[in-house]
Amino acid sequence: MNFLKVTDIKDIEGLILKKLPSLEGKKEICKLEDSLGRILCENITATLNVPEFNRSTVDGYAIKSKESFGASQGIPAFFTLKGEVLMGENTSKELESGQAIYVPTGAMIPKGADSMIMIEYCEILEDTLLVHKPVSNFENVMLMGEDVKAGDIIFKKGSTITPENVGVLASLGKYKLPVFKKFTFSIISTGDEIIGEDEEYRMGKIRDINSYTLSLAIQKFGIVIEKKIVKDKFETILEEVKKSTENSDIVLISGGSSAGNYDYTSKVISLLDGGEVFVHGISIKPGKPTIIGKSNDKLIFGLPGHPVSSMVVFNIVVKKLIESLYLQENKNDYYYGILSQNVHSTPGRTTYQMINKTIEDDKIIINPIFGKSGMTTLMTKSNGYIILESNIEGLEKGSRVKVYRF
Amino acid sequence: MNFLKVTDIKDIEGLILKKLPSLEGKKEICKLEDSLGRILCENITATLNVPEFNRSTVDGYAIKSKESFGASQGIPAFFTLKGEVLMGENTSKELESGQAIYVPTGAMIPKGADSMIMIEYCEILEDTLLVHKPVSNFENVMLMGEDVKAGDIIFKKGSTITPENVGVLASLGKYKLPVFKKFTFSIISTGDEIIGEDEEYRMGKIRDINSYTLSLAIQKFGIVIEKKIVKDKFETILEEVKKSTENSDIVLISGGSSAGNYDYTSKVISLLDGGEVFVHGISIKPGKPTIIGKSNDKLIFGLPGHPVSSMVVFNIVVKKLIESLYLQENKNDYYYGILSQNVHSTPGRTTYQMINKTIEDDKIIINPIFGKSGMTTLMTKSNGYIILESNIEGLEKGSRVKVYRF
Numbered sequence: 103m104n105f106l107k108v109t110d111i112k113d114i115e116g117l118i119l120k121k122l123p124s125l126e127g128k129k130e131i132c133k134l135e136d137s138l139g140r141i142l143c144e145n146i147t148a149t150l151n152v153p154e155f156n157r158s159t160v161d162g163y164a165i166k167s168k169e170s171f172g173a174s175q176g177i178p179a180f181f182t183l184k185g186e187v188l189m190g191e192n193t194s195k196e197l198e199s200g201q202a203i204y205v206p207t208g209a210m211i212p213k214g215a216d217s218m219i220m221i222e223y224c225e226i227l228e229d230t231l232l233v234h235k236p237v238s239n240f241e242n243v244m245l246m247g248e249d250v251k252a253g254d255i256i257f258k259k260g261s262t263i264t265p266e267n268v269g270v271l272a273s274l275g276k277y278k279l280p281v282f283k284k285f286t287f288s289i290i291s292t293g294d295e296i297i298g299e300d301e302e303y304r305m306g307k308i309r310d311i312n313s314y315t316l317s318l319a320i321q322k323f324g325i326v327i328e329k330k331i332v333k334d335k336f337e338t339i340l341e342e343v344k345k346s347t348e349n350s351d352i353v354l355i356s357g358g359s360s361a362g363n364y365d366y367t368s369k370v371i372s373l374l375d376g377g378e379v380f381v382h383g384i385s386i387k388p389g390k391p392t393i394i395g396k397s398n399d400k401l402i403f404g405l406p407g408h409p410v411s412s413m414v415v416f417n418i419v420v421k422k423l424i425e426s427l428y429l430q431e432n433k434n435d436y437y438y439g440i441l442s443q444n445v446h447s448t449p450g451r452t453t454y455q456m457i458n459k460t461i462e463d464d465k466i467i468i469n470p471i472f473g474k475s476g477m478t479t480l481m482t483k484s485n486g487y488i489i490l491e492s493n494i495e496g497l498e499k500g501s502r503v504k505v506y507r508f
Numbered sequence: 509m510n511f512l513k514v515t516d517i518k519d520i521e522g523l524i525l526k527k528l529p530s531l532e533g534k535k536e537i538c539k540l541e542d543s544l545g546r547i548l549c550e551n552i553t554a555t556l557n558v559p560e561f562n563r564s565t566v567d568g569y570a571i572k573s574k575e576s577f578g579a580s581q582g583i584p585a586f587f588t589l590k591g592e593v594l595m596g597e598n599t600s601k602e603l604e605s606g607q608a609i610y611v612p613t614g615a616m617i618p619k620g621a622d623s624m625i626m627i628e629y630c631e632i633l634e635d636t637l638l639v640h641k642p643v644s645n646f647e648n649v650m651l652m653g654e655d656v657k658a659g660d661i662i663f664k665k666g667s668t669i670t671p672e673n674v675g676v677l678a679s680l681g682k683y684k685l686p687v688f689k690k691f692t693f694s695i696i697s698t699g700d701e702i703i704g705e706d707e708e709y710r711m712g713k714i715r716d717i718n719s720y721t722l723s724l725a726i727q728k729f730g731i732v733i734e735k736k737i738v739k740d741k742f743e744t745i746l747e748e749v750k751k752s753t754e755n756s757d758i759v760l761i762s763g764g765s766s767a768g769n770y771d772y773t774s775k776v777i778s779l780l781d782g783g784e785v786f787v788h789g790i791s792i793k794p795g796k797p798t799i800i801g802k803s804n805d806k807l808i809f810g811l812p813g814h815p816v817s818s819m820v821v822f823n824i825v826v827k828k829l830i831e832s833l834y835l836q837e838n839k840n841d842y843y844y845g846i847l848s849q850n851v852h853s854t855p856g857r858t859t860y861q862m863i864n865k866t867i868e869d870d871k872i873i874i875n876p877i878f879g880k881s882g883m884t885t886l887m888t889k890s891n892g893y894i895i896l897e898s899n900i901e902g903l904e905k906g907s908r909v910k911v912y913r914f
């Protein structure tokens with residue numbers, strides 16, 4: 103394997119899509135109540151006005167606003183009470199001059215009325231309503247279509263469903279949503295030293311880490327079909343990777359991508375049905391020894407064995423690719439802060455520096471976290487990263503930096 | 509009901525815990541692979557050193573670093589090859605002066621060696637290793653306990669499990685975690701005008717919104733046992749609320765908390781077994797007409813019917829309470845930006861102003877989003893909020909403001 107032929111991080115996505123043109127977000131239908139975090143695969147257009155009628159936003163009386171002008175605590179305006187509109191009633195009542203009709207919050211305002219006076223400012227004397235405050239035109243009224251207009255695109259494809267935006271969909275009766283089907287993943291941890299949950303710990307062994315970190319990261323947007331540990335035996339790895347390509351859309355192989363004695367991943371991929379390795383390393387730090395290939399229409403990543411490196415590659419390559427396939431717009435999920443110390447980078451490689459944010463005197467301070475890439479605590483201590491482009495040598499203490507969240 | 513006796517937002521949590529002292533985070537055990545987003549209810553202490561032995565971070569040769577001093581491409585240092593350490597092997601080999609032993613990434617470094625030279629800088633001539641670069645003491649070695657020291661608290665109770673921190677737990681073999689049990693919720697939408705998924709839309713009706721927005725918001729940390737729509741009939745509401753207190757820890761009743769004709773929530777709560785209403789309104793905007801009560805040891809919220817108001821109250825009261833019960837530290841989940849226009853607030857009430865963030869010339873611009881609180885699109889357009897304390901009248905355009913995410 104030749105790690106000198108590294109691919110620029112900017113070219114990775116284009117290359118994957120060129121090699122696997124069939125790779126795209128598949129579609130499915132999802133129930134509204136199960137839609138948290140799902141991604142729309144079509145534009146959603148309003149088929150109704152919301153509200154469909156002029157709706158009261160308070161409990162009170164529908165009146166003609168100009169007839170309340172000048173009303174005060176001392177000199178009320180007088181109206182004749184003409185019944186009420188019931189909740190949910192499609193009323194045919196029409197308000198005439200000098201009249202007031204009771205309308206509760208959310209109910210329809212009768213024709214002829216242009217505003218609502220809250221009951222707090224009213225007094226009733228037999229059939230007469232005394233109003234102690236003037237209201238202006240359309241006060242306490244939500245006009246037909248004011249919230250959503252029929253025909254408007256309310257959400258573009260690529261939008262994520264959140265508690266905050268599900269309300270509009272419910273108000274329009276969109277109880278079934280066209281969403282992207284989640285991609286399925288297999289995770290294979292390779293290495294003779296790696297032991298799993300059911301194996302007893304012995305000195306010299308290392309407990310499997312990457313299948314847990316990757317599995318939880320995938321669960322944010324995809325489905326983990328299986329995770330397994332495979333010893334460094336060529337035939338076994340070949341067999342297990344082959345099985346996984348049959349079960350999943352994407353196979354992640356952790357470990358076995360660097361240049362050591364026991365590195366089989368690249369060879370394994372090339373022996374699979376329709377197998378080809380098309381990325382032999384990426385110009386990033388950490389994460390350089392990453393390989394990307396395919397077996398027919400299944401995508402295969404050989405991730406570095408170091409936990410931090412494998413998560414960096416997962417976040418900036420695998421997750422970003424899925425976001426692209428889901429047509430997600432740039433989430434703008436970054437902020438700015440002041441760097442607390444100098445950071446060096448490796449020219450020619452895009453460096454992803456883990457950081458930790460602290461607040462001092464109302465200022466956002468960005469502290470780079472240094473440590474060996476095999477350290478599991480490195481990620482734990484950090485809550486984001488900064489990117490040092492491949493053409494710079496570092497950043498100075500005090501620089502204003504753009505910080506990305508995980 | 510007297511909404512003049514509003515409770516200050518700052519006193520709400522203390523009052524709830526005083527009235528419901530039994531309300532606390534219950535515990536359960538969760539499997540590591542299912543732990544995404546779960547909250548630890550105990551400190552987690554390391555029972556092992558990680559690594560448990562001096563571990564190589566590269567594929568290469570273990571040597572005594574001082575014997576490589578001065579080595580270069582032209583003048584290599586010479587070592588005698590003395591076999592290899594296998595992956596996962598608990599080696600008893602000892603390196604002597606002038607020797608080199610092959611050690612793959614992740615494997616144990618033999619006694620006597622203090623550093624690793626990467627294979628990229630080596631050449632083999634029969635039994636001799638030529639090293640073309642000097643290494644320093646401990647280079648490419650992770651020392652025993654360097655990542656995690658046995659006895660250290662690695663996570664405090666209240667910590668959330670993320671893909672980034674699950675790795676440490678896996679490396680320590682903590683496959684079962686003590687976590688807070690999720691609180692269970694019932695959601696009841698009240699109102700004659702409210703129609704559900706199985707009802708046909710008719711003019712004058714309003715599709716149920718709050719049970720969807722609340723349900724998705726709860727799913728981020730809790731369990732929705734049921735959501736139902738109940739018409740404004742006193743006996744029916746009483747019966748349904750009673751059933752829900754038997755099924756869930758917390759009951760959310762949406763609508764029916766304002767001062768109109770059809771407001772039963774407060775009366776319903778007081779008629780329940782061990783029923784008491786202890787908050788009759790909160791000094792916030794939006795969300796003032798919120799009531800809080802209990803039935804024995806079950807907590808009941810009467811949320812405003814307006815979608816935006818109900819979500820604001822949910823986020824700043826219900827969610828914050830659960831975070832407290834889960835011992836979660838302040839998440840510092842805010843950032844700063846520049847206000848794009850003046851914002852007015854209501855003195856005496858803490859105002860939660862929805863905002864939308866945009867980036868202009870690398871500056872974070874915070875745009876207040878205005879709209880009637882019944883508008884479902886208000887939340888959709890916003891991606892956070894700013895807080896105007898009750899003792900100020902507003903904020904001027906150009907102010908630096910602290911922005912909270914949902």
